[in-house]
Amino acid sequence: MKYYSSPDLYRTGSVLYHSLKDGSIRTVSTGVADFTSSSDRSTLILKKEKNTLFVADIRETPESGNFKLTEKDLDLSRIKVRVDPAKEWKIIFSEAWKLAAENYWNEKKAAEIGDEIYRKYEPLTGTISTRFELSEIIREMQGEFGTSHSYEMGGDLCEREEFPVGKLGADLICKHGEYTVQRIYRGDPSNENEKSPLLTGTSVVNEGDVILSIDGVKTGHAVSPGKILHNRYDTPVKLEIKQKDGSVRSAFVSPVRDDRYIRYRSWVEEKRDYVHKKSNGRVGYLHIPDMGLNGFSEFFRLYGVEAEREGLIVDVRYNGGGSVSQILLEKLQRKRLGYDIPRRGNMHPYPADSVNGPIVAITNESAGSDGDIFSHAFKLLNIGPVIGTRTWGGVVGISPRRKLVDGTTVTQPEFALWFGDVGFNIENHGTDPEIVEYMPHDYYNGRDPQLEEALKRTMKLLREKGHVLDFR
Template sequence: MDADHFEVSGDGKRVLLWTDGRLKVVPSDRRASGDDDSDTNITVDLDRVRQFVDPAAEWRQMFDENGRIMRDNFWRPDMSGVDWAGVLDRYRPVLDRLATHDDLVDLLWEVHGELGTSHAYVIPRGGYGDGARQGLLGADISRHEDGSWRVDRILPAETSDPDARSPLAAPGVAVRVGDAIVAVAGQPVDPVTGPAPLLVGTAGKPVELTVSPSGGGEPRHAVVVPVADEEPLRYHAWVADRRAYVLERSGGRLGYIHVPDMQAPGWAQIHRDLRVEVLREGLIVDVRENRGGHTSQLVVEKLARRIVGWDLPRGMRAESYPRDAPRGRSWRSPTSSPAPTATS
């Protein structure tokens, strides 16, 4: 019998196994029967377990346990010079103000942030849930003085990334900046809460918006398919803004790429942008907000390439050999490469 986890009973006579999502009790001195109903192979029915908890007391215990685990396992015994006990004492009063488990998770993230380290996560039990997904329109929408909720910005789609789909920029939707969203699926938009509550559960599903054009005229209807996650859209928009900044400040002489992580997505992002950006006189490699990973050596090898020759096809543009090699005479490592001063 394979087991994911096990514990031996205090008297050593039985073993508690967690296997295939089930809790089992088997003897420690002989082979367990293959029959789930036998005395030597007991399945514990967890559905019958009833537990009454005091959430506030449970959160206090979790806070203290988190502090102990970090204290005992942090990569530096001196906690990088941080007064860890003092940090816990400073944040502990906030426990009395928590209303939900999500509040506790947010608090623990803040506590971990005091260490200024990476790879320190707080993940709720069961992940972040499988509830109804909030539909997002890939746009900045705000309440205006007249009480209407208007589109202030539509994030452009990134065709090279299938996850960066912009609902309001899809063919046939034709919603424009300044337009007001007055109804979702026939339900009027509340002037206080806006369209977001009406978009709950619509991610990945067609939904009808009633839009009032900014220039006046009759409201019209548009069917959109909201996304569950705007992060890819907003990330690519952020990169485009930084690239435009670099081009403007350098007079078009410097290219710009951002490396979001040292994993497969970041490796793909480098190859998505490098072939164009490397053609300029210099290249800025921005690793701010990089999430880490294991491809950093590949990134360094890629950027350390040197041009050893040129392919000169007749009637066509010359290409360097190897391709994607930086044009500059020298380069700095990604961890110290220059970056634009604007970070917003």
């Protein structure tokens, strides 16, 4: 009952008592994540949030009134469990293999290679000495099916405590023993947590400034800022800054634990700014990082604004997959049919958020799963051209609900996607766009040839076909 995508969240509900005598329903307990009953049906064990366990005596079944429930913490201190790792690992492997063979989407293929795979890898379980080696065997076994989304995660592995390095949301370069701020990631300056900490301190740090020390510890060849900021984040530190004119001043900033989102936000805003400037504001841009919560939020964060322009570029490069592609495609398919014109105020298109011009998509080899599906469906629906490189090629879906005895989650490719034009062949191939390569030297030189081509194509379609519908 736990949410798979966020292990700290639970689906909770109420346990109800239903009397077969009078048909009455009474509440036994609320906020329950899971429960089970004893063999004689006299006791319930309830699991609530944070894995707290309670015992409920249900032998008394009152004819009327509220159900009387006595809860108490379940004392597990007397329970002792003896585990033989070598034997348990064999059981775990067998269970993983059975799940793979019994749930693989293609029953015929599973029957043909299932026993052969087991005989090939099962003897190796008697030679291993660590849980990590068992993971390697399970993953190799799953890989024999040659299908995407075959995962083995978690389990009884050693947990390592993390000691993150505080991040400044900037690129630093060491020159002549001094750390110079080469680039500051500005993200979206209007929103909290979406810009570099160097822009939010007591004194703004600029590109080209030198960080001489952090909290009194001098930086240099032997002492990097990262070393000083080890396990220091979300708390102010004092930077000693040398400016371009040689003057020295202090600035207090709060490093963040992870600046990847700041860097992502900057990347998106730079692409938007490039498209807006090069098209004189005529073309919009948005990026969809995945087809899950983040991608859904990112799409609707920008779509309403960017769809007001004459054309739109939809970037699904590096899309991590998910399950919301159908919702986004429905939105992009909206064709402008008319306008809602008030006596006062601005007119609005009907349907709302319909783009009044061409839509072009960009994809690449790192767009996978539902990112594959979105890219291919975009073509099939004739929304517009798809530019970039061939996608990842993994579209057999999973339902990661099964765990092994040590808590390991294993997934089996269960839901194969079939398209009318290519059948099952998106799997292990991907979808083919109009190929435009993004070479290493392009990245080094700050160019994005795929975005450049997408913008050229959008502007060309605007010149050739114009708007979908203008008010007249």
